[in-house]
Amino acid sequence: MDERARIPVSLPRDNPTQSYWQDPPDAIADLRTTDVLPESADVVIIGSGITGAAVAWHLLQNEPDDAAPGAGVERRTTKRIVMLEARQACSGATGRNGGHTKAASYRSFSEHSTSLGTPAAVKIAQLELANIQAVHAFAQAHNIDCDLNPCDTIDIIYDKNHWDRAQKAVAEMREAMPEGDPAAQYTFHTPAEVRERFHCHDNHYEGNLERVYGGISYFAGSLSGYKLGIGVLKLCLAKGLNLQTSTPAVALRRTQPAEPNSPWTVETPRGTITAKQVALATNGYTAHLVPRLQGVIVPFRGQITAQRPGSAMPHSGCLRTTYSFIYEKGYEYMVPRPAGSRFAGDIIMGGGLLRLPDDGLLEYGTTDDTSLNETVSAYLRETTPRYFGPDWGEDDPARRVRKEWTGIMGQSADDRPLVGEMPGEEGLWLSCSFQGHGMVLCWMCAKALVDMMEGRDGDELEGWIPDAFMITEERLSRRFLGRSL
Template sequence: MDERAKIPVSLPLDSPTQSYWQDPPDAIADLRTTEKLPDAADIVIIGSGISGGATAWHLLQDQPPKARSIVMLEARQACSGATGRNGGHTKAASYRSFLDHAAELGTPAAVQIAQLELANIRAMQDLAHAHPDFHCDAQACDTIDIIYDAAQWAKAHEAVAAMRAAMPPDDPAAQYSFFSRDEVQKQFHCHDSIVDGKEERLCGGVVYPAGSLSAYKFGIGLLKLSLAQGLNLQTNTPVVAPLLKNADGTWTAQTPRGSIIAKKVVVATNGYTAHILPRFQGVIVPLRGQITAHRPGQAMPLAGCLPTTYSFIYEKGYEYMVPRPAGSRFAGDIVIGGGLVRAPDDGLLEYGTTDDTAVNQTISEYLRETTARYFGPDWGEDDPAGRVRKEWTGIMGFSPDGFPFVGEMPGEKGLWVSSSFQGHGMVLCWMSAKALAEMMEGRDGERLEAWFPGAFRISEERLAKRFEGRLHTTAAVADAVEASS
């Protein structure tokens, strides 16, 4: 893993695989608000995904329109990175990390993280429902984790019990229900799984509130709101070199179209951060994720428009699945991603890569079979047009301790970061951006500390940690890390 973490982080590459959500691209995909790149701005935001867009939106709420200049730089098309490529799951799964967080940070901090994750989901859903013109197919629904590993089934019960003991009885962040193996088969249409001749026996399911949306359309809608309030968006304008600190305390971002100077810079580039800020080389490590969109099998209940979203959890890894809701484009399609550990060496070669122009063929072959395997007789024959409608990849960012980096860089006044969301951005980015805006506006005090985890803040101690692999994703974290090192 050390060698993978050392691979120099590149800019986003040209000609990435086309995401299901970005086909076709939105009308603002290649927008440049002004023909010429401004020479200077009060604030430059690098990255136009949910982190950059939410930061801009929160900052613009504090000022009259155009009271200060905010320029957003995007290397490729608007919202074309991880946000425009993920599966659209607004799903916290807080019980899966709660015991690890409690052991590392203490129970109050673990509670705070779980509550923030749920608040993030609700805030995004609320904004989407307040703006139906986003057309992002936002829906609040339950989700189920289908568990195929006895150790994780036992740990799920332990974690939920710990959450209920630590939180008030009516706290929605501790709202979980368990379903037996038979109940899962009958109500959720899932069955035992066989991979490479080895049976993975279904243990049961965990159900809790979640939701889904088109993250691409949500992100585009958010950018349009900010554009109406004065944001200057400059797409296809990559920052090609590390940021430069000027003698007067300002910062310079260099692009192929010229340089721009800003009093404050926000780096919202997730897995690509180390290209702009070399201190994050080996600290925020890119990881390529892969997704496929399947046409529903002909026996699928409700023609594939299932009322819940799913995850399928096994010994070292998982898949996540979002059925496209009724009334949406391609209603009934099954969007399923994951499969990392099914690649050689538990997917080791996917770490350190920023190449989203291609797919991993081993993971591709595995993901193509997932739906028919998990749903078994409830899948039926494939659609006559073929099972797979589209497949693509995207680049995530992972940190040594499993937490995002949010805040001002130590000793670098005016340089702010919100990055490294562990493939969990749809339940972390919004509230992290809100917290970052509070910090930038000088409102960093007890009120912010009451809801924003201290573990997410940038510190010298965190920057010095060694990356060893993904955390908080399996029942036996230490074993998984050792296996992938």
């Protein structure tokens, strides 16, 4: 893993695989608000996914609303915010993920409790649920058409150790949290219930039987991360955001290196832009701009398929819950497309990393989302009939797989985001490294980052953002050993 972590991190690559969600691209995919790159700004945000969009939104909340149409009054803008995107708008992990707003906090609670203390573990679990609720509420309040589907999820457990640990972790959460805390609300299901209610069966993989030990259901949901990100960007554009797509940031430097508090200069192929503050929303690509983060935030590649539902699938594939399938060394996640959405009933299936040789070692350290891993492709294609057995039926005449694509995520040594100001680099802010868990972390981490950028980092912020997410020298010194389950 040391060798993979040392591979120099690149910029996002040209001509990536096209995700299911980006077909076709939105009208603002190639937008440049101004033909010429501004020479300066108050804040430069690098990255246009959900983190960058959320940072922009929270920065703009103190801005005046647009003047009424026809009023003859120009928009009043006090903050000059420029967003740089290397490729199309929202073309990174946000526009390429499976759309799962699912915390699964019980899966990490015991480890967090042991390593950070129970109060910190509680705070992380509560934050994850709060993030889901905030994203859902925002999309509803602003009428963002993102196929939002708040619903329960079910984890199908195919390993006894995982089953035993899950029951223990949920008991620990209920003991540690206030009675009735929604972050600790889980329901356990017997193997018979898993078959009857969720249509899943024992799994046969490479000649081995992985039998169902039970299921765990809880609140989650799904949406199109691409449509959500684009929707937030459009709200920000209406408030004065300057978006510059196909404008990669290739380097960062102090404008006056001898002065620690001098502005930052961001170099791009189209010229330079200076700003007092720079916010990196670059996730797995961050070390390209901050060499100190090489091996601290390690990119890794994930792969997803969109599959047409089998002929016997209940509700024509529009299942009532989302799914995860958890086995000894890994898991897959599955998002059924809800009724009323484009391609309703399609099955979005991602994962398979730990079914690869060496637990997917070669998928770490890469930023190549221009191609597929054919071994993962073959594996993911076969997951649906294996998990659903007789409830799958015959494949659609148009073929099982509608689309396949890859995306790049960011992983830290301790499996937690890095949020805050880079030590010793005043004005350089990060909210990055979400371990493939960004849809339940990005929004609230961005909110916390803006609070810190604007000096609101007192007791109120400390009451809900975990200290374990903050960037520290100690965290920057940790060695990356690989991804934990």
